[in-house]
Amino acid sequence: MRKLTTALLAGLVLTAGASAALAADKTEISVARFFGACEADYGSVTDVTKANGECGIITALINKFNAESTTTVVKPEIVEWPGYDQLTARIRSGEPPVISVMHEAVISDYSSRGLLEPLDEDFAKAGVDVNDMTDAARQGVTKDGKIYAMPFDTHTWLWHINMNLFKEAGLVDEAGKPILPKNTDELFAQAEQFKEKTGKPYFISTLANETAFYTRTFDTLLYQQNVDFFADPNKVDFSSPEAKGALQLLADIYSKDLTTKNQDYAASVSSFAAGDGGVFICGTWLIDTYDQESKKDGPLANGYAVTAFPQIYPGSPRVWADGHSWVLLKQDLSDAQRASAVEFMKFLWDNNFEWARTGHLPVRKSIIDSAEFKGLPHRDDIASLAVNGTALPSAVKRQFSIQEIEGEEVGSAMRGDKSVEEALTDAETRINELLANAK
Amino acid sequence: MAASEHIVGRGIGNKLILLSVVLVAVIWMLPIAWTLLLSLKPNSELMISTASAFHPPYTLKNYTDIFQSSGVFRWLWNSAVVSVGVTAGILILSSLAGYGFARAEFKGRDIIFVLVLLGLAVPEQAVIIARHQMFSDLKMHNTYPAIILPGLSSAFGVFLMTQYFKAIPKDIDEAAMLDNASRFKIFWKVLLPLTVPAQATLGIFSFLGAWNDYLWPLISATKPEMFTITVGMASTQTNFAQSEGLGFLMAQAIFAGLPVFIVYLFFQKYIVRAVAGAAIN
Known part of the structure; x- marks a missing residue:
């Protein structure tokens, strides 16, 4: 018995020692990310197909990578969204993470200051076919002709539709598809018809406590009219009659009570699920959430559809877009650390379909065209967005701040706090002052 | 007669003051009670409507999730x-x-x-x-x-x-x-x-x-x-914590506030005494 115990103990010690030695042989890299923490549900999940939601899928992906890689250990460092104050502070204090998640709209702020490593050569060596990147993704991560990030997704602006209310309003065609407006007159006519038949507003909108709705919708309406409001990347131009028309359209929707009012993001998300209106203009990331709701009893039961932003103006089908990506922070990395960082990025590239299950669009053409992707709920309806999703030109700096200012001014005009002309002038002035001081 | 009326009047006055204080305290505590109630609900239910907080099912999962972080x-x-x-x-x-x-x-x-x-x-x-x-x-x-x-x-x-x-x-x-x-x-x-x-x-x-x-x-x-x-x-917190993870968010608020609450419980005597003393001075 004593011999058996001794043998068991010796075995345990050897196993522990061997594990420690294996772990010690691996190169550790830190990866800063948002998307939250969900260790309670996914802390040990390595089968990514069993994970759901942004947090679950990224957690499972990292678990899987750590389980499979023979050379690298990823140490996730989770930060509060969006995390850029913290990232900048870390860079300044000389302790940046090896890799960080980054919105494509922000990359130019960091790349223009020499804080990011270009990755073209690393991707070529690792076998990442950059020609497989979608147009939106490639544009998003390319600055001054160089690729500065591994794209992870494209997220865009679209219409979530309550088909049950649309039926009640007589806005469903014989094929069971929603009848959508093709110009501004049709938009108002259909919205009034919807309100009259259902007693509810046509739109549900996130108008309180954040500016995303205003900026993203306004930009999309400008794209639809072929307005190049950043022809000069150092100066915005909202002086066109098209810009005035687009903002007046939003102001009229508000003043004619065709939208819900005073709702923040959480309230508007709930409001659509509770059947308080017909159309919720929001992002790709809610598709799976509402698809799940449509499978339960409730206002969306068997009555949820999603569509690209309808062509209200006769121009381009382009639509506002941004994307998540992974950047390599410039610092004194060893060859092993850099190789490990690229290995992890390649892993994310290879597993891009899994991330697309969140509702975000994949960044690879081959996945967009795959039967696997098209088999996901509603994805076939929005595949065009991977082509039409449009970010601000990469040379435009301070894109997050610009979008904040633009949203504030568009919002003030939509709510009637300022005239349309005044809001557009103020937006121009404030953004151009910001850009004049941007280094 | 006048003295007893004065005492009765003072009693009513005191009761009114007490009632007002209780009322203000209740109003003061409502957000905390609401936070606690939401923290005991599944996130998926709260995403549809926070009115579900007033009826079962309730859960401690949001708290256990915190401890598993x-x-x-x-x-x-x-x-x-x-x-x-x-x-x-x-x-x-x-x-x-x-x-x-x-x-x-x-x-x-x-x-x-x-x-x-x-x-x-x-x-x-x-x-x-x-x-x-x-x-x-x-x-x-x-x-x-x-x-x-x-x-x-x-x-x-x-x-x-x-x-x-x-x-x-x-x-x-x-x-x-x-x-x-x-x-x-x-x-x-x-x-x-x-x-x-x-x-x-x-x-x-x-x-x-x-x-x-x-x-x-x-x-x-x-x-x-x-x-x-x-x-x-x-x-x-997830990126959309206020809509998709509201219960967890509220549990976090309660959890992070607990140590402070305990400090208050132990030291409230000193706080009251010090504030009263400062007022007299």
């Missing part, structure tokens, strides 16, 4: 170290400075006191970049001293202790001096014990301020193992 106990420990460090430092420095300004005669005392008070008018955000650069140059970020040291310069603490020392009659000092007590002994053995109510107030406010501080720890403690509970809790 690998860093939470480390963050609690960090917050405790930082809060205790800041509180102790403020009490020591403010007492010494307060005694100096109240009792010691030295050239430029009043000007220096005014300069210290001007610190009350300088918001943290105004100096935070310079402060961050200073600690970067010293390579001190992601250490306890970096999170604690900036919190020690408490203009409010110096002001409070100065006023408290000033309110203590100088006769006490003189009596001690007649007994051959040194200046430090007078400070340490005679006057300091008399300032306990003020120290308790200052200590509690300092502790709460340090515990709830977010901005400085956010940019100084950037490694997860050095997060305080406020920064750590925020990092675990």
Whole structure:
């Protein structure tokens, strides 16, 4: 018995020692990310197909990578969204993470200051076919002709539709598809018809406590009219009659009570699920959430559809877009650390379909065209967005701040706090002052 | 007759005051009760409607999820170290400075006191970049001293202790001096014990301020193992926490507030006494 115990103990010690030695042989890299923490549900999940939601899928992906890689250990460092104050502070204090998640709209702020490593050569060596990147993704991560990030997704602006209310309003065609407006007159006519038949507003909108709705919708309406409001990347131009028309359209929707009012993001998300209106203009990331709701009893039961932003103006089908990506922070990395960082990025590239299950669009053409992707709920309806999703030109700096200012001014005009002309002038002035001081 | 009417009138008045106080207290507590209620509901239900908070099912999953976050106990420990460090430092420095300004005669005392008070008018955000650069140059970020040291310069603490020392009659000092007590002994053995109510107030406010501080720890403690509970809790929120993770968000708020609540429970006697004493003075 004593011999058996001794043998068991010796075995345990050897196993522990061997594990420690294996772990010690691996190169550790830190990866800063948002998307939250969900260790309670996914802390040990390595089968990514069993994970759901942004947090679950990224957690499972990292678990899987750590389980499979023979050379690298990823140490996730989770930060509060969006995390850029913290990232900048870390860079300044000389302790940046090896890799960080980054919105494509922000990359130019960091790349223009020499804080990011270009990755073209690393991707070529690792076998990442950059020609497989979608147009939106490639544009998003390319600055001054160089690729500065591994794209992870494209997220865009679209219409979530309550088909049950649309039926009640007589806005469903014989094929069971929603009848959508093709110009501004049709938009108002259909919205009034919807309100009259259902007693509810046509739109549900996130108008309180954040500016995303205003900026993203306004930009999309400008794209639809072929307005190049950043022809000069150092100066915005909202002086066109098209810009005035687009903002007046939003102001009229508000003043004619065709939208819900005073709702923040959480309230508007709930409001659509509770059947308080017909159309919720929001992002790709809610598709799976509402698809799940449509499978339960409730206002969306068997009555949820999603569509690209309808062509209200006769121009381009382009639509506002941004994307998540992974950047390599410039610092004194060893060859092993850099190789490990690229290995992890390649892993994310290879597993891009899994991330697309969140509702975000994949960044690879081959996945967009795959039967696997098209088999996901509603994805076939929005595949065009991977082509039409449009970010601000990469040379435009301070894109997050610009979008904040633009949203504030568009919002003030939509709510009637300022005239349309005044809001557009103020937006121009404030953004151009910001850009004049941007280094 | 008139006297009994007066007593009856006073009784009704007291009851009205009590009723008003209870009413205000209930209104004050409603957000906390609402937070607690939401924290006990599944996130998926709250995403559709928060009205579901008024009926079952209830769950403790949001709380168990917090405990399964690998860093939470480390963050609690960090917050405790930082809060205790800041509180102790403020009490020591403010007492010494307060005694100096109240009792010691030295050239430029009043000007220096005014300069210290001007610190009350300088918001943290105004100096935070310079402060961050200073600690970067010293390579001190992601250490306890970096999170604690900036919190020690408490203009409010110096002001409070100065006023408290000033309110203590100088006769006490003189009596001690007649007994051959040194200046430090007078400070340490005679006057300091008399300032306990003020120290308790200052200590509690300092502790709460340090515990709830977010901005400085956010940019100084950037490694997860050095997060305080406020920064750590925020990092675990999903991008759409207010819609998809509302119950978890509320559980986090309750959890992060519990230690502060416990501190209040233990020290409320001192707080009330100190506030009442300050009002009388």
